[in-house]
Amino acid sequence: MARPSLVSDEELVEGLAGVFKAEGFEGASLAALSEASGLQRASLYHRFPGGKEQMAEEVLRSTEAFMQKHIISMLEGDAPVQQRVQDLVKGLRAFYDGGRRNCLLNKLAASGGKQHRLNKQIAAMMQRLTVALGKLAVDAGLKKDAAHARAERTVMLLEGSLVMCRGLGTTTPFESMLRQLPAELLGK
Amino acid sequence: MARPSLVSDEELVEGLAGVFKAEGFEGASLAALSEASGLQRASLYHRFPGGKEQMAEEVLRSTEAFMQKHIISMLEGDAPVQQRVQDLVKGLRAFYDGGRRNCLLNKLAASGGKQHRLNKQIAAMMQRLTVALGKLAVDAGLKKDAAHARAERTVMLLEGSLVMCRGLGTTTPFESMLRQLPAELLGK
């Protein structure tokens, strides 16, 4: 059952992810996806018969798995609260390359009624992250409602800081957000 | 010098703005822009010889003027601080249609080196808003540095809440953000 591919599934999806994050769904041309992945258009269609939409789905799925493995499970783990917050900050800084990378969820979220599948995945990921952050806040001693509010605001700050980085052309908002994150999430 | 146009400049730019906010720059097709503005493609090119990029520029310019007139000048005015914050909340709710509309700055901000002009405009608008918010925080008694930090975080929350609304398919994050805004901006 082995599939001796010239480009591993990991490399492939990672390349595609970079394009989707940088260009968004509409902006990600097959030419760019082909170049970034190292495969010709036709080869991409062989692996993703559903075309660009399936590519985006797989990229989301892969990102979700990464988030689950490196962020969510850590947040819901039983390490000391302070340790988990520090790991979160480190993890986010690495994942978003210090504010230089866009958030995939922002760039793939569509306004219109199209891309039902993608929107469902995106909503699920946002909710999962919020819940996990809330869990940490609860472990830090906050009441359920307050913890949820903190978690929601933390996601807002994360997404918003990345929007500001793109808009202003600097990474300072992201770093500023990371500095404030522990106090924001756990109370001040 | 009068130009008896069938579609006023205001209506025109407003129609275009709606498409750019909903679809982003790449996603905004000339067909959609034509339909939303009530003008045929060729007529759009008559008014905007620079094509789609010029349309986006004019939309940004118009939005900037609106922001200046309805938000910035109000924030920098001399009404009581509490009054200004309330006006801000009302203004934002109207402008973003309660969280149903995207932020133009987010949807038009490009990652790559393209669209120099647009990126400059976007950066200027974000900075101007941040500065005006900071002014209000200073008037509320905060020190300059603290006020700037509050202002920056307020913009993050605004942008981030809209991203969450799009991702989750609800407007609750936006409303939640508006409720917390006065305390967030002026201190708690």
Place this chain on the structure above:
DNA sequence: GTCTATAGGAAGATAGAC
């Protein structure tokens, strides 16, 4: 100033050889 018609190219997607 607006339109119909169309040029010219890039987009997403497929066919078939290797």
Place this chain on the structure above:
DNA sequence: GTCTATCTTCCTATAGAC
């Protein structure tokens, strides 16, 4: 499984009549 070559559709942009 990957490629080159191609199809079709949609896109941006222009030409020229009214």
